Amino acid sequence: MGDISQLSKEDLKTKLEHLQETYTSYQAKNLSLDMSRGKPCSEQVDLSKPMLNLVTSEDELKTPNGMDVGNYGGIDGIQEAKVLFSKIFEVEPKQVIIGGNSSLTLMHDSIARAMLFGVNGEKPWSQQEKIKFICPTPGYDRHFSLCEWFGIEMITVNLIEGGPDMDEVEKLVQSDESIKGIWCVPKYSNPTGQVYSDEVVDRLAQMETKATDFRIFWDNAYAIHHFSDHPNQLKNIDQACHEAGHGNRVLQFASTSKVTFPGAGLSAIASSPENIESIKSQISFQTIGPDKINQLRHVRFFEKEGSLEEHMKKHADIIRPKFEKVFERLELHLHGKEIATWLKPEGGYFISFNTLEGCAKKVVSLAKEAGVILTGAGATYPYGNDPFDQNIRIAPTYPSLEELHVAIDVLCICVEIVSIEKLLA
Amino acid sequence: MGDISQLSKEDLKTKLEHLQETYTSYQAKNLSLDMSRGKPCSEQVDLSKPMLNLVTSEDELKTPNGMDVGNYGGIDGIQEAKVLFSKIFEVEPKQVIIGGNSSLTLMHDSIARAMLFGVNGEKPWSQQEKIKFICPTPGYDRHFSLCEWFGIEMITVNLIEGGPDMDEVEKLVQSDESIKGIWCVPKYSNPTGQVYSDEVVDRLAQMETKATDFRIFWDNAYAIHHFSDHPNQLKNIDQACHEAGHGNRVLQFASTSKVTFPGAGLSAIASSPENIESIKSQISFQTIGPDKINQLRHVRFFEKEGSLEEHMKKHADIIRPKFEKVFERLELHLHGKEIATWLKPEGGYFISFNTLEGCAKKVVSLAKEAGVILTGAGATYPYGNDPFDQNIRIAPTYPSLEELHVAIDVLCICVEIVSIEKLLA
Numbered sequence: 002m003g004d005i006s007q008l009s010k011e012d013l014k015t016k017l018e019h020l021q022e023t024y025t026s027y028q029a030k031n032l033s034l035d036m037s038r039g040k041p042c043s044e045q046v047d048l049s050k051p052m053l054n055l056v057t058s059e060d061e062l063k064t065p066n067g068m069d070v071g072n073y074g075g076i077d078g079i080q081e082a083k084v085l086f087s088k089i090f091e092v093e094p095k096q097v098i099i100g101g102n103s104s105l106t107l108m109h110d111s112i113a114r115a116m117l118f119g120v121n122g123e124k125p126w127s128q129q130e131k132i133k134f135i136c137p138t139p140g141y142d143r144h145f146s147l148c149e150w151f152g153i154e155m156i157t158v159n160l161i162e163g164g165p166d167m168d169e170v171e172k173l174v175q176s177d178e179s180i181k182g183i184w185c186v187p188k189y190s191n192p193t194g195q196v197y198s199d200e201v202v203d204r205l206a207q208m209e210t211k212a213t214d215f216r217i218f219w220d221n222a223y224a225i226h227h228f229s230d231h232p233n234q235l236k237n238i239d240q241a242c243h244e245a246g247h248g249n250r251v252l253q254f255a256s257t258s259k260v261t262f263p264g265a266g267l268s269a270i271a272s273s274p275e276n277i278e279s280i281k282s283q284i285s286f287q288t289i290g291p292d293k294i295n296q297l298r299h300v301r302f303f304e305k306e307g308s309l310e311e312h313m314k315k316h317a318d319i320i321r322p323k324f325e326k327v328f329e330r331l332e333l334h335l336h337g338k339e340i341a342t343w344l345k346p347e348g349g350y351f352i353s354f355n356t357l358e359g360c361a362k363k364v365v366s367l368a369k370e371a372g373v374i375l376t377g378a379g380a381t382y383p384y385g386n387d388p389f390d391q392n393i394r395i396a397p398t399y400p401s402l403e404e405l406h407v408a409i410d411v412l413c414i415c416v417e418i419v420s421i422e423k424l425l426a
Numbered sequence: 427m428g429d430i431s432q433l434s435k436e437d438l439k440t441k442l443e444h445l446q447e448t449y450t451s452y453q454a455k456n457l458s459l460d461m462s463r464g465k466p467c468s469e470q471v472d473l474s475k476p477m478l479n480l481v482t483s484e485d486e487l488k489t490p491n492g493m494d495v496g497n498y499g500g501i502d503g504i505q506e507a508k509v510l511f512s513k514i515f516e517v518e519p520k521q522v523i524i525g526g527n528s529s530l531t532l533m534h535d536s537i538a539r540a541m542l543f544g545v546n547g548e549k550p551w552s553q554q555e556k557i558k559f560i561c562p563t564p565g566y567d568r569h570f571s572l573c574e575w576f577g578i579e580m581i582t583v584n585l586i587e588g589g590p591d592m593d594e595v596e597k598l599v600q601s602d603e604s605i606k607g608i609w610c611v612p613k614y615s616n617p618t619g620q621v622y623s624d625e626v627v628d629r630l631a632q633m634e635t636k637a638t639d640f641r642i643f644w645d646n647a648y649a650i651h652h653f654s655d656h657p658n659q660l661k662n663i664d665q666a667c668h669e670a671g672h673g674n675r676v677l678q679f680a681s682t683s684k685v686t687f688p689g690a691g692l693s694a695i696a697s698s699p700e701n702i703e704s705i706k707s708q709i710s711f712q713t714i715g716p717d718k719i720n721q722l723r724h725v726r727f728f729e730k731e732g733s734l735e736e737h738m739k740k741h742a743d744i745i746r747p748k749f750e751k752v753f754e755r756l757e758l759h760l761h762g763k764e765i766a767t768w769l770k771p772e773g774g775y776f777i778s779f780n781t782l783e784g785c786a787k788k789v790v791s792l793a794k795e796a797g798v799i800l801t802g803a804g805a806t807y808p809y810g811n812d813p814f815d816q817n818i819r820i821a822p823t824y825p826s827l828e829e830l831h832v833a834i835d836v837l838c839i840c841v842e843i844v845s846i847e848k849l850l851a
Contacts, residue, residue, distance in 0.1 A: 038498070046496040050483040053719075058475040071471040073463070073688040101526045102717045109712040113538055117552060117576070127542060127552055143711075150711040151542070258714075263498040265719040286568075286575040287534040289683075292527045292717065294478075294690040 004339040005417070006424060017421045020414055024371060027411050032372030034408040039191070039350035040399040041263055044319050048312070049261040052302035056294055064300075070293035077281055082267060082296040085303060089224050090253050090271040091237045097271045098280060099291050104256035104268040105143060108218060111252055111270070112151055114283055115181070120214035121249065126153075126181060134218075135173060135183040137165035139353060139381035139392045141191040144184040144220070148383070155383035156180070160193055164201030167208075174210040182216045188235045189223040192353040192381055192394040194346020196233040206241035206250065217242075217251040223349040224255055225313050228321045233347060239271065248273045257299065259350065260313065267299050320350075323397045326405045327352055334413035340420035343395075352395040353381075359390045360419045367415040373408045429764040430842075431849060442846045449796060449839050452832075457797030459833040464616070464775035465824040466688055469744050473737070474686040477727035481719055489725075495718035502706055507692060507721040510728060514649050515678050515696040516662045522696045523705060524716050529681035529693040530568060533643060536677055536695070537576055539708055540606070545639035546674065551578075551606060559643075560598060560608040562590035564778060564806030564817045566616040569609040569645070573808070580808035581605070585618055589626030592633075599635040607641050613660045614648040617806055617819040618778040619771020621658040631666035631675065642667075642676040648774040649680055650738050653746045658772060664696065673698045682724065684775065685738065692724050745775075748822045751830045752777055759838035765845035768820075777820040778806075785844045786815045792840040798833045 008016070056062070062071035064079045077083065078099025087094040100107045112126075119125040126132045132153045136145060137160040148155050156173060159166045164187070174180050185205070187197040197205075205217060219238055227233070242250045249272070257266035270280065306312040328345060331354075335341045343354045356364055361378035368375055376394040379385040395412075397405055433441070481487070487496035489504045502508065503524025512519040525532045537551075544550040551557045557578045561570060562585040573580050581598060584591045589612070599605050610630070612622040622630075630642060644663055652658070667675045674697070682691035695705065731737040753770060756779075760766045768779045781789055786803035793800055801819040804810040820837075822830055 040498055043494075043496070046487070050485075050487070050496075053482045053485075057478050060475075060478075062471070062475070069468075070689065071468070071475075071687055073465055073683075075689070103713040103715075106713045113542065117538065117541055125552075127550075147711055258498075262496055262719060264495065264500070264715055265717040286572055288528045288531045290528075290689055292690040292720070294687060295717070295720070 003337050005420060006339055010425065013421050013425055017418065017425070020418050020421070024367075024414050024418060027371045027414070030372070032407065032411070034372060034400055034404050035374045036396045036400060036408055037374045037376045038399070039259070039396045041259055042319065042399050042401070045316055045398070046262060048315050049302065051305070052261060052298050055301040055305070056298045062294065062297075064293075064297060068293070070297045073289045075290045075293055076285055076288065077277075078269075078291055079293050079296045079300070081300040085300060085309070086255060086267075086269040086271065088309065089255050090221070090239065090269070092239050092253075092271045093274075096239070096274055096277055097269055098277060098284075099296060100268040100270065101291055102256075102258070102265055102268060104220070104222065104254045104258070107254055107268055107270045108144075108220065109147060110284075111218070112147060112153075114280075115214070115216070116151060118283070120181070120216060123214040129179070131179045133177065133180045135165070135170055135180060136383050137184065138383070139192055139387075139394070140184060141186055141220070142376070142380040144218070145383045157383055160190060160195060162195070163198030164195065167201055167204045171204065171208045174208055174212070174215060176211060178211040180210070181212050181214055182218055184218050184220065186220050186222060187238070188221060188233065189226060189346055189349025191222070191349065192351035192392075194344055194349050194351065194353065196235055199236040202236035202238050202241050206238060206247060207245040215250065219251050219253045221253055221255050222259070225309055226259060226316070226350070227313065227348040228317050228324065229347060230314070239273075243273070249276050252276070260309070260316070261299060261302070265295065267296060320398050322402060323400075323405055324352065326402050327395060327397045327409050330406060330409035330413065334410065335416065338417070341416050350396060350398055352397060354393045354395050355391045356393065356416055357391065357420050357423055360416070360423055361387060361390045361393050363419045364412070364415045365393060367419060368412055371411050371415070373411045375412070428762050430845060431764055435850065438846050438850055442843065442850070445839055445843050445846070449792075449843060452796045452836050452839070455797070457832065457836070459797060459825055459829050460799045461821050461825060461833055462799045462801045463824070464684070464821045466684055467744065467824050467826070470741055470823070471687060473740050474727065476730070477686060477723050480726040480730070481723045487719065487722075489718075489722055493718070495722045498714045500715045500718055501710055501713070502702075503694075503716055504718050504721045504725070506725040510725060510734070511680065511692075511694040511696065513734065514680050515646070515664065515694070517664050517678070517696045518699075521664070521699055521702055522694050523702060523709070524721060525693040525695060526716055527681075527683070527689060527691055527693060529645070529647065529679045529683070532679055532693055532695045533569075533645065534572060535709075536643070537572060537578075539705075540639070540641070541576060543708070545606070545641060548639035551639075554604070556604045558602065558605045560590070560595055560605060561808050562609065563808070564617055564812075564819070565609060566611055566645070567801070567805040569643070570808045582808055585615060585620060587620070588623030589620065592626055592629045596629065596633045599633055599637070599640060601636060603636040605635070606637050606639055607643055609643050609645065611645050611647060612663070613646060613658065614651060614771055614774025616647070616774065617776035617817075619769055619774050619776065621660055624661040627661035627663050627666050631663060631672060632670040640675065644676050644678045646678055646680050647684070650734055651684060651741070651775070652738070652773040653742050653749065654772060655739070664698075668698070674701050677701070685734070685741070686724060686727070690720065692721060745823050747827060748825075748830055749777065751827055752820060752822045752834050755831060755834035755838065759835065760841065763842070766841050775821060775823055777822065779818045779820050780816045781818065781841055782845050782848055783814045783816050785841070785848055786812060786818050788844040789837070789840045790818060792844060793837055796836050796840070798836045800837070
């Protein structure tokens with residue numbers, strides 16, 4: 002079947018009736034399918050369970066370097082965990098601090114410190130008249146809610162092929178001193194799956210910013226989350242910043258939440274040696290140190306697995322078919338109908354799906370009434386405000402293949418119904 | 427031997443020479459003994475190692491209530507962990523939030539939130555002209571450095587028998603709107619070991635404060651850390667505040683850092699249901715939730731141990747002899763000489779030791795030169811400033827009995843030397 006907009010009103014009405022019948026039959030099934038969050042499925046979580054046997058009561062609680070992990074101390078984590086993350090961040094281990102189980106906490110706390118104590122010797126952000134962040138969109142809802150929470154004004158910039166629209170970004174940061182940061186999910190971006198190009202990385206590193214306390218919040222959450230064996234390469238932002246003479250500009254974040262245990266993994270922050278020293282002295286008021294036993298568990302686990310990469314292939318084997326299932330159902334139901342577009346990421350956790358303008362909220366709501374939960378429409382935009390009401394984030398990792406099959410079929414029916422209603426209106 | 431101050435100058439000089447010879451002989455031993463921090467010894471840490479076998483790859487990662495601990499979620503912790511801490515705090519489980527591995531983080535973050543977002547609907551503390559905290563002294567150095575870090579002015583109030591001098595506290599909080607908090611270590615206070623009396627608890631709960639955004643920071647770090655089977659009872663501050671019509675006044679903190687693993691335990695905060703709801707909504711921007719696998723480990727462990735109390739008896743059996751060793755050596759060397767006093771706590775981690783006025787810094791420094799590290803003199807006072815330069819905190823838990831024997835002998839010699847030098851000056 003082809004372009005729906007070419008159909009006569011009569012044909013559209015007939016089609017709508019059929020769709021509504023099918024929709025009603027799905028409603029009768031009392032489905033309860035959740036595709037709202039980027040949540041690993043239980044098979045993925047199970048991959049890391051052997052880790053739980055790697056630090057036991059038989060062990061001496063010591064790292065290979067001889068550090069006691071049972072007692073206090075080690076504010077920045079054990080050396081071996083820093084080495085592990087230094088590979089993800091492509092920096093020196095001394096540029097890494099290991100945190101607790103959540104990289105969101107490291108991002109939140111970085112902003113909180115900037116608010117209270119300032120950045121780069123400048124006035125605390127909370128004492129400056131206005132603080133603004135650039136938010137490439139569509140983007141990650143938790144970044145946006147952090148900004149909202151801290152009273153940071155969000156300026157949207159389009160995420161285009163290869164990263165944010167850099168002409169726009171450069172114009173903004175060069176002219177507005179109140180712009181203090183930009184959120185970036187540079188690899189398999191949430192939700193579009195895009196990977197920042199070398200040119201974008203270079204321009205982010207090199208651009209002149211009016212604010213001397215400007216920071217790039219580089220949330221590399223999916224750094225190693227590829228579907229294929231020939232992953233996309235992301236240019237090293239730390240090195241690019243260093244070479245551009247802006248060595249302190251970037252704060253990188255990552256975690257093993259989608260590598261080991263979503264609630265019990267490790268998080269880390271990386272930056273210039275100078276920034277890291279400063280953060281260490283600041284967090285010494287906040288903690289005696291992170292959970293080193295869990296770090297040792299992780300270090301031993303990846304040793305046993307061979308490498309992080311080997312472990313991530315197991316994840317890819319579980320979730321690749323889920324993404325393919327989504328593409329298969331979308332193709333089957335929506336191909337050529339000119340009522341939706343979607344991107345095919347090569348890694349990460351999401352599929353970015355666009356309806357006709359003004360349809361996303363209705364689609365999400367209709368799907369919900371049939372028991373299929375999607376991320377709220379608008380969530381991928383600051384203040385929950387998608388100006389065209391068309392972006393929907395699909396998170397296919399958590400449901401089973403069978404559930405996904407049904408969930409996407411329901412989604413497609415909802416998209417068709419809402420689109421036809423729009424055309425008929 | 428009796429009161430040293432009664433000796434003639436000649437006798438003092440002879441005695442000093444002998445002491446200096448002994449001191450030199452200790453120096454020759456190249457000792458390296460650390461009594462600076464309240465750090466559990468390895469035998470204590472080992473008590474909890476069986477916990478590491480209680481969540482393994484064979485397990486379903488589920489709580490008794492059916493919650494999945496392997497995945498995201500549960501911002502306030504698993505129900506069973508809340509029940510565990512509710513017993514320590516003597517509150518309802520719904521009044522508890524489980525944190526990461528460090529109660530210091532919960533205290534730090536509580537202040538950070540007050541700074542940025544305010545308390546009780548009042549202006550954020552960072553936007554008020556001046557913020558002050560009452561600091562009963564001697565007290566815990568990390569509380570004081572937190573205040574210094576956040577720019578909070580510290581007002582010292584004497585810690586007397588049964589708690590802070592409440593006449594003074596009441597006078598202060600009734601008259602000064604900028605006083606927003608008081609630090610309390612109500613049981614086996616750090617470092618004096620005192621337990622707050624019922625009267626002090628009631629007066630803290632009932633007192634009128636000029637600031638409507640006043641909070642008691644109730645760091646109940648040693649709530650269950652008794653030496654005897656007939657522990658001191660601490661009146662329930664949460665209930666007392668509730669009954670006094672100040673239900674939101676108190677924030678309680680505790681952790682298992684000195685119960686299970688100092689670096690890998692659980693921390694928790696307790697307060698009124700209203701405060702807890704507010705904190706939960708605030709931290710939802712900061713984390714998806716704490717490490718629930720570690721919580722499950724802890725819950726299973728205490729089930730197996732019988733109870734928290736049973737487990738703590740094992741700790742007491744290890745550290746009680748260490749405290750007794752310190753008292754024995756102090757008695758032997760210093761009894762009746764009228765150059766030092768010390769308290770005999772019935773729980774906790776410290777012994778508060780007072781020299782003659784103006785001697786503490788010299789004693790700590792002299793001991794250090796003989797390889798015995800004590801907490802820095804002055805650390806038990808805000809800004810590191812002990813007005814009488816006489817308080818020394820002894821932390822006897824980490825060294826072995828043999829090491830303690832030597833360390834306290836060295837301490838006593840240093841005290842005698844510095845005291846005689848003072849008398850001769």
